[in-house]
Amino acid sequence: MYKKISRLQKLMILTILLFCIPSILFALSADEIIGEMDRLSTFETTYSTGSIQTTDRFGTKTSQFKSWSQGEKDSLIEFTSKAERGQKILRTEGSLYLFYPDAEQLIRMQGAALRQSMLGSDISYEDMTEEKNTLDNYTAKLEREETFKGNACFVLTLTAKSRSVAYPVQKIWVDKQSFLVWKAEYSTAQGRLLKVMEVLETFKSGERVLPKQSKIEDKMKKNSATLMTIDSFEANPHLDRSIFTLENLTW
Amino acid sequence: MVGKKKLCIFILILLMTLSSLIATENPIVTMDLLPTLTYKAHSDSWGAFFNGDLSVALSSKREGNVRGEVVLKATTLTPITSLNDVLYKAYFRARFPSFRLTAGKTRLSWGDGMLFNAGDVLYGSNSTSVFLTKAELRSTTNWLASVNYPLGFFSFAEAVVMPSETNNPADILFGARYYTTVKDIKVEIGYATKTPKITTTRQHKPYLSLQGNLGFDWYLSSSLAIPEDGDIAKESSESWIISGGFFHLVTLPQERSLSLRLEFLTRPFGSWEIGPVSDDSAALLLYPELVLAYSPSLSFTLRSIISPLDLSAMSTIGVSWNVFEAFNLIGSLSLATGDDGDLFAWSSTDTPASFSATVGSSWVF
Numbered sequence: 001m002y003k004k005i006s007r008l009q010k011l012m013i014l015t016i017l018l019f020c021i022p023s024i025l026f027a028l029s030a031d032e033i034i035g036e037m038d039r040l041s042t043f044e045t046t047y048s049t050g051s052i053q054t055t056d057r058f059g060t061k062t063s064q065f066k067s068w069s070q071g072e073k074d075s076l077i078e079f080t081s082k083a084e085r086g087q088k089i090l091r092t093e094g095s096l097y098l099f100y101p102d103a104e105q106l107i108r109m110q111g112a113a114l115r116q117s118m119l120g121s122d123i124s125y126e127d128m129t130e131e132k133n134t135l136d137n138y139t140a141k142l143e144r145e146e147t148f149k150g151n152a153c154f155v156l157t158l159t160a161k162s163r164s165v166a167y168p169v170q171k172i173w174v175d176k177q178s179f180l181v182w183k184a185e186y187s188t189a190q191g192r193l194l195k196v197m198e199v200l201e202t203f204k205s206g207e208r209v210l211p212k213q214s215k216i217e218d219k220m221k222k223n224s225a226t227l228m229t230i231d232s233f234e235a236n237p238h239l240d241r242s243i244f245t246l247e248n249l250t251w
Numbered sequence: 252m253v254g255k256k257k258l259c260i261f262i263l264i265l266l267m268t269l270s271s272l273i274a275t276e277n278p279i280v281t282m283d284l285l286p287t288l289t290y291k292a293h294s295d296s297w298g299a300f301f302n303g304d305l306s307v308a309l310s311s312k313r314e315g316n317v318r319g320e321v322v323l324k325a326t327t328l329t330p331i332t333s334l335n336d337v338l339y340k341a342y343f344r345a346r347f348p349s350f351r352l353t354a355g356k357t358r359l360s361w362g363d364g365m366l367f368n369a370g371d372v373l374y375g376s377n378s379t380s381v382f383l384t385k386a387e388l389r390s391t392t393n394w395l396a397s398v399n400y401p402l403g404f405f406s407f408a409e410a411v412v413m414p415s416e417t418n419n420p421a422d423i424l425f426g427a428r429y430y431t432t433v434k435d436i437k438v439e440i441g442y443a444t445k446t447p448k449i450t451t452t453r454q455h456k457p458y459l460s461l462q463g464n465l466g467f468d469w470y471l472s473s474s475l476a477i478p479e480d481g482d483i484a485k486e487s488s489e490s491w492i493i494s495g496g497f498f499h500l501v502t503l504p505q506e507r508s509l510s511l512r513l514e515f516l517t518r519p520f521g522s523w524e525i526g527p528v529s530d531d532s533a534a535l536l537l538y539p540e541l542v543l544a545y546s547p548s549l550s551f552t553l554r555s556i557i558s559p560l561d562l563s564a565m566s567t568i569g570v571s572w573n574v575f576e577a578f579n580l581i582g583s584l585s586l587a588t589g590d591d592g593d594l595f596a597w598s599s600t601d602t603p604a605s606f607s608a609t610v611g612s613s614w615v616f
Contacts, residue, residue, distance in 0.1 A: 054547060061576040078313075082279050083577035083615045086310070092405070095432070103387050105360040108437050110464035116500055116508070245404040246430070247351065251318070251344065 030140035033154050037179045038072070038134050040208050045070050045239040051081075052123060053227040072133045074244040089118075089125060090249045096125060099249045106250055115166055123216055123226055126166045134158065137165050145176070148183055152176045160189075167194065178209035193219045200227075205235045279308045285384075285581065285611035289604035292597050302609070303327040306339065319343035319355070340392055351399040358392045359411060361428055361441060362460040363470035366538040366556070367494040367516035370460035370472035372443040373411070373426060377492060377516060379530050379594065383554045383567035384583045384609060406431035415446065422446035422453070437462040452478045454490075467499035488520040489532075496538075507545055514538040527561045527592035535559050548573040556595070563589025563596060577615040584608050 028036070046069045054061050063084055069075040077089045086101035096114055098107045114126040134140070138158035146155050158170040168189035173182045180202065186195040201213040210233065216226045242248055283304040290297050306324040311317075324339035331337055342355025362370015366388050367377065374391045381388045397411040408429050415422035428441030439460040446453045458474035476490035477483060496514035503509055514537070521534030528534070537557040544550045555566040569583040585607045589595040597605050 056548065058548075058574050059576070061573070082277070085279060086313075095405075103360060103390060104358045108462055109468070110435075111466060111468055111499075115502065116510070241404075242401075245401065246407060247399065247401040250399075251313070251346070251351070 028154075030142040030156055031135060033142065033156060033174055033179070034134050034138075034140045034158075037174050037181060040179045041181075041210070042072055043069070044236045047234045047237050047239070048230050049080075049232045050228065050230040052118075053229070055225060055227070068239055068243050070239060070241070070244060076244055076249070088249050090244060090246070092244060097246065097249055098125075104250075106246065123228065124166060127216075137161055138170065143171075146173065148173045151182055153182060175209070180209045180211065195219060203230070203233065205233060208235075279310075279615060281306045281308075281613070281615050283581075283611065283613045285609050287607055287609040290606040291602075292605040293600055293602075298604075301327060302611075308340075316346040317343060320357075349400070351401075352396070353399070354396040356392050356394045358390070359395065359397060359409070361426075362439065362458060362472045362474075362494075363462050364472060364494050364496055364514055365512065365540070367496070367514045367536065368472055369474045369492040369494040369516070370439060370441070370458045372441065372456040372458050372474055373413070373424070376494075377531075379536065379556050379565070381556075383556070383565065383585065384569060384581075402429075402431070411443075413445070416448040417446060419446070435463055450478070452480045454478055467497050469495070469497050471495040489518070491519055493517050493519065507543065510540075510542045510544070512538075512540040512542075514540075523560065525560055527590075528558055528594050530594060533558055533560065533594060558589070558594040561589060561593040563587070563593035565595040579613045580611075581613055582610045 046067070048067045050065055050067065052063045052065070062081065063079055064081040066078045066080060067075065073091070073093045075089075075091045079085060079087045086099075088099040090097045090099075096109045098109060099105070100107070109125065115124045118125050118127075138160055141157045141159070143155045143157055146153055153173040153175055156172050156174060158172065160168045167186040169187040169191070171185040171187070173184070174180070175182055180199065181197075182199050184197040185193060186197075187193050196217045196219060198215050198217075199211040199213070200215055201211070202209050203212040204210070211230070213227060213229045216228065218226075281304075283302075285302040285304070286299070287302050288297070288299050304324070304326045306322055308320060308322045310320045319342060320340055321338075322340035323337050325331060325337050329336065338356060340355070340357050342353060342357040345352045359373055360371075361373055362368040362376070364370070364376060366381065368389070369377070371389070374389065374393070376389050393413055395411055395413045397409055400408045400410075402408055406429075408427065410427040411425070413424035413426075415424070422445065424443060424445035426441065426443030428439055430437070430439045432438065437460075440458070441460075442455070442457045444453060444455045454476045455478075456474055456476050458472060460470070460472040462468070462470040471493070472495065473491070473493045475487055477487045494514065494516045496512060498510065498512045501509045501511065516533075516536045516538075518532065518534050521532050522528065523534045535558075537555075537559060539553075539555055539557070541553045542550055543552075549572050550570070552569040552571070553566070554569070555564050557564045565585065565587050567583055567585040569581065572580045574580055585604070587595045587597050587599075587602050587605050589597060591598060593599075596602060599605075
């Protein structure tokens with residue numbers, strides 16, 4: 001019954017183990033991947049300009065914006081295109097404020113109101129000012145490894161810990177080298193696909209790879225797509241803390 | 252010689268204007284062209300008029316510690332008798348190390364509420380005389396000087412002075428408010444005092460405004476107008492108004508969304524008798540609003556002001572189609588449904604139209 005292992009077989013097993021042990025020892029857990037993903041997409045401060053383009057059969061509508069961020073939770077967006085000029089969104093921990101300059105009105109948004117489409121795009125207020133503390137809100141599970149558009153990726157499923165987030169389930173393709181999220185599928189808890197985000201173009205900021213152009217498709221709408229493009233990006237500029245205040249929002 | 256002098260002065264003024272324009276951002280023109288058909292039941296007559304609203308906004312660049320804006324606005328429905336009629340906004344803001352000064356003609360939004368806002372003690376947001384077809388239901392501006400003093404990142408105090416409505420310096424409006432968040436609730440508390448044009452007695456108006464979320468957004472405001480003379484207790488209690496609202500967004504299949512808003516205005520010491528009510532004493536008014544975002548560019552709106560005590564209502568169904576960038580096609584139908592003497596009577600001399608239909612466009616360039 002017992003079959004003796006040959007010397008050659010032993011050598012092969014040993015070789016395989018020698019190759020596998022380091023990869024087992026040094027394999028990243030799902031939480032480590034998400035932690036690295038958040039770390040590399042978060043800067044002390046940033047300043048960027050960009051545009052949101054929505055396209056339908058009547059043509060393309062473009063909204064331009066300036067954006068400032070600080071750490072994981074503070075961000076300010078100011079629209080500069082004519083139809084929305086001066087409208088601002090301030091996101092800080094737990095709250096989102098809108099400022100409409102025509103009416104000089106300051107509105108605080110919470111709950112479902114954050115899920116409103118921003119300027120008729122496939123991006124909600126919550127998407128635009130997303131906090132980068134994924135593990136506070138989601139439990140991560142590493143599903144597999146997969147090549148996406150020629151890039152070796154980890155495929156992870158994120159399940160919401162509470163109902164306070166916009167998307168109960170997210171499936172993300174994270175680059176194994178740069179930890180850039182190349183693709184994300186956003187679903188309901190029942191598995192109904194809501195939105196798909198794909199990075200079309202990237203740029204480098206130092207050693208970090210960041211999305212330059214992303215396409216967001218609302219899977220519940222026909223022929224609906226939004227392109228978000230970053231035109232300029234500055235990492236770690238000196239930003240006054242007062243930028244992320246109500247005083248500056250209503251300036 | 253005189254001709255040459257005039258020409259030089261003209262060129263100088265032109266150069267000064269052009270050089271000041273260089274310091275501004277590009278002007279923004281908003282043009283609403285809304286042909287309207289109306290029916291007045293009391294005179295059994297149809298009318299057709301062209302409602303055109305035009306505004307030109309010139310803003311300074313948002314740089315440095317001083318910025319300003321001039322907005323000229325005119326409508327074909329209102330005759331222009333003075334510069335003040337077209338000067339919708341003309342103000343500057345200056346940022347000092349510890350406070351911000353705003354001076355000129357502009358608006359301050361105090362309290363919460365889209366139609367009813369008891370916290371709006373500066374302009375008053377209780378009247379039902381509004382155009383439900385407009386995106387902004389309240390947009391009054393006034394000459395003012397205000398100081399905004401930050402008290403932390405999300406708190407501030409604000410003081411304001413407005414000229415008197417009676418041109419008497421003793422009747423100037425003074426006001427102040429404090430804005431903060433306590434736990435998860437926005438708290439705004441303030442006070443304004445002025446002598447309204449219709450009375451000779453100065454009024455003192457304290458208010459409180461709260462906003463929070465309980466699965467849906469809610470807001471609540473309350474204010475009083477306490478006169479200096481007369482039957483203070485009676486007039487104060489009659490002036491007590493409470494307004495509030497709920498807002499919730501429901502996501503529908505096909506990723507359409509339906510936003511629901513319900514506002515109310517109540518005067519606890521108003522007349523609760525069933526029967527005809529007047530705008531300034533109605534004990535209860537409701538404002539439901541439904542907005543169906545059918546697609547990113549197409550939305551349908553149902554707005555209504557309801558007077559439950561006389562069972563009358565003014566309702567508007569609207570559609571807005573964002574066809575091209577900053578260009579919208581707009582349509583609306585408005586209808587008053589009430590008996591004679593009701594707040595929104597079908598047949599009344601006070602109602603601008605028993606029924607109206609509007610089809611037009613709005614363009615920003």
